[in-house]
Amino acid sequence: MKINSYLIGLLFLCNLTLQAQKEITLADVWKNGTFAQRSIQNLNWAADGQSYLELKAGKIIKTNIQDPTKSEVLFDEKGTKMASGETIRVQKFSLSNDEQKILIGTASEPIYRRSSTETNYVFDRATQSLSLLAAGGKQMHASFSPDGKKVSFVRENNLYWVDLTTGTEKAVTTSGKLNAIIHGVCDWVYEEEFSFSKAFAWSPDSKKIAFYTFDESQVPVYNMQMWGDLYPKEYRYKYPKAGEANSTVSLSIANIESASIQKVDVGPIKDQYIPRMKWTKSADVLAYIRLNRLQNHMELIHHSISKANETIVYEEKSDTSIEIESIGNDITYLNDQKSFIFTSEKSGFKHIYLQDFTAGKQQAITQGNWEVDDLYGFDEKSKTLYFNSTERTPIGRDVYQIQLNGSGKKLIAGTTGTNTATFSPDFSYYILTHSSAKSPSKITLHNTKAGLMRVLEDNAKLASQLTEYGISTREFFEIPLANGDHLNGYVIKPANFDTSKKYPILMHVYGGPGSQQVLDSFPGADFFWYQMLLKKGYLIYCIDNRGTGARGVAFKKITYQNLGKIEVEDQIFAAKYLGGLPHVDASRIGIWGWSYGGFMSANCLMQGASVFKAAISVAPVTNWRFYDSIYTERYQRTPQENPHGYDDNSPVNHVDKLKGNLLLVHGTGDDNVHFQNSVALEEALIKANKQFQSFYYPNRNHGIYGGNTRLHLYQMMTDFLEKNL
Incomplete structure (x- = not known):
């Protein structure tokens, strides 16, 4: 008793x-920002390496590392007015190298993923004066010259610079034209797939500007109807789909003093890519990467201005593709002006190498069956490199240092979870961001030699909310494969999980090349939606199929020329595996995904018709023939070369297999994965006489957001799951 x-x-x-x-x-998640992680706005290092900068409540603040009480307000938007009496709202800022002038961007208007236009102002700290950078319209990518005396920018497809001493504006180019010629910024496909928009760079001596020119006159036009007025407006832009004409891309160098332009000889082949450009340590030598259209042959080339010639200093070939993020992002030139550090996947895993381009010698600095995720930089004084890697586990990230000769590798930030760092210019300090599946982001300041100095942001409020709301965290596990390998996964279970019950499950999938969803880091807003679904009786699973990242080339590139085949097979295999667990109701397995994940979820519902009961496909690619040239051909080659790779795993060609419940969602203003994709899938489903649900968001882009949009979307998805799963 x-x-x-x-x-x-x-x-x-x-x-x-x-x-x-x-x-x-849902209002907590998508309207009120209840679970938003706090960060530090515009956090960056000051040039002296002894201070850091941040934007806080409209103030640009410089904080001394050793003594934070000595923080200095460099600019206060409330206390600073133009001669006209106007004040401005700071949205972005940068300082000249001597920190005497501040470039302030405001009234920003987004264009695509990485581009926007702003109105820019220059604040002179000595005179405490605020002046408009340039009249004539908003600018893009306004940037100080190294000497701080000039600012360059792009306006309406042309490159300009302003002499800050006289206020004189000068045009570097004048032939820019909408949907035809672009100077100094990228076309759509470069911005999206090579991950940069600013396409110009000042030389180290501030006397020259190197810049890209995109001739997109032969690129086919894609047009979107923008709804709202009595007659819909048409938005037209150049978008090269797989196998179609790309922009012809060239490089030039503008001499500021002589107002002359020198063309860079990028070779006789027009149908190629120049995915990276940067100055070496010499103001006479510009480096750029040349990549063939199949993206399996790359060359690093040096252009000498004085000699007007090109020298290939490094070359790499692959049977599959060479991803620019794996080799072009991390090129670091040394002060000796004869060598550089770079990363490559040529060993089967991404590692760091030292190349002596004068002697043609190469040395591996890191090696092993793990990946370098990011090269932070090189300290010339101590001959030490700092980098981020997956050596401990592919589902985590840690910060290491190593000597240039490959000795002395040392873990300097490796708390369980995901650790990323930004180092001061002299590498004396670093700011570390750490999170895990169980704890939100914590931002801390460290002395590279002595360790932790202080906490800058701990997200204590969010951490306490995890208890207040009874949040269930992710548990990681592995699913064994027949070949002896495994798939990484996570599960989220309710606090009152009952092993004797049978639960319906919802699987989340992305699955695209090199991506990773199963990561020991604090998740985003979807995670809190999942908490709602737990209360409604679901379990949440996520599996990273073969083709995803952080596990080496063989694992990642097994999907080459066959996107959607092995990935879908793995998700179906995983669903069957989960369905065999004693607590899973195998008759109620659902799957959902966005973008590549939308492609995957639609395919899984059709090709795994006997396994999946329901799927939500948001903004999916439904036929790779509809997607852009650079991304698609990187993994598929062209449709002309590889038609079966495009067609065999398009969900459009598997609609006859559909048995379960499908919800198809897309934004009509999606500039990335065109609305055309969902229209094509709908047409195929109708022809096959298959019933489904669909919903389209007027004028919304690939992110499908704005106002109540996300709240509306997630309510609809919740209702769909409750009814159909």
């Missing part, structure tokens, strides 16, 4: 605890 009374009391207390926990609503 005593034991029974104790158990009854314990159950009563547990029930009270559960009742006391706050309930999550």
Whole structure:
């Protein structure tokens, strides 16, 4: 009787605890920002390496590392006015190298993923004066010259620079034209797939500007209807689909003093890519990468201005493709002006190498069956490199240092979870961001030699909310494959998980090349939606199929020329595996995904018709023939070369297999994955006489957001799951 009374009391207390926990609503997740992680706005290092900069409540603040009480307000938007009496709102800022002038961007208007236009102002700290950078319209990518005396920018497809001493504006180019010629910024496909928009760079001596020119006159036009007026407006832009004509891309160098332009000889082949350009340590030598259209042959080339010639200093070939993020992002030139550090996947894993381009010698600095995720930089004084890697585990990230000769590798930030760092210019300090599946981001300041100095942001409020709302965290596991390998996965279970029950499950998938969803880091907003679904009786699973990243080339590139085949097979295999677990109801397995994940979820529902009961496909690619040239051909080659790779795993060609419940969602203003994709899938489903649900968001882009949009979308998805799963 005593034991029974104790158990009854314990159950009563547990029930009270559960009742006391706050309930999550969709408004908490998508409207009120209840679970938003706090960060530090515009956090960056000052040039002296002894201070850092941040934007806080409209103030640009410089904080001394050793003594934070010595923080200095460099600019206050409330206390600084133009001669006209106007104040401005700071949205972005940068300082000249001597920190005497501040370039301030405001009234920003987004264009695509990485581009926007702004109105820019220059604040002179000596005179405390604020002046408009340039009249004539908003600018893109306004940037100080190294000497701080000039600012360059792009306006309406032309490159300009302003002499800050006289206020004189000068045009470097004048032939820019919408949907024809672009100087100094990227076309759509370069911006999206080579991950940069600013396409110009000042020389180290501030006397020259190297810049790209895109001739997109032969690129086919894609047009979108923008709804809202009595007659819809048409938005037209150049978008090269797989196998179609790309822009012809060239490089030039403008001499500021002589107002002359020198063309860079990028070779006789027009149908190629120049995915990176940067100055070496010499103001006479510009480096750029040349990549063939198949993206399996890259060359690093040096252009000498004085000699007007090109020298190939490094070359790499691959049977599959060479991804620019794996080799072009991390090129670091040394002060000796004869060598550089770079990363490559040529060993089967991404590692760091030292190349002596004068002697043609190469040395591997890191090696092993793990990946370098990011090369932070090189300290010339101590001959030390700092980098981020997956050596401990592919589902985590840690910060290391190593000597240039490959000796002395040392873990300097490796708390379980994901650790990323930004180092001061002299590498004396670093700011570390750490999070895990169980803890939100914590931002801390460290002395590279002595360790932790102080906490800058701990997200204590969000951490406490995890308890207040009874948040269930992710648990990681592996699914064995027949070949002896495995797939990484995670599961989220409710606090009152009952092993004797059978639960319906919702799987989340992205699955695209080199991506990673199963990562020991604090998740985003979807995670809190999942908490709502747990309360409704679901379990949440996510599996990273073969083709995803952080596990080497063989694992990642097995999908080459066959996107959607092995990835879908792995997700179906994983669903069957999960369906065999004693607590999973194998008759109620659902899957959802966005973009590549939308492609995957639609395919899984059709090709795995006997396994999946329901799927939500948001903004999916449904036929790779509709997607852009650079991304698609990187993994598929062209449709002309590889038609079966494009067609065999298009969900459009598997609609006859559909048995379960499909919800198809797309934004009509999606500039990335065109609305055309969902239209094509709908047409195929109608022809096959298959019933499905669909919903389209007017004028919304690939992110499908703005106002109540996300709230509306996630309510609809919740209702769909409750009805159909």
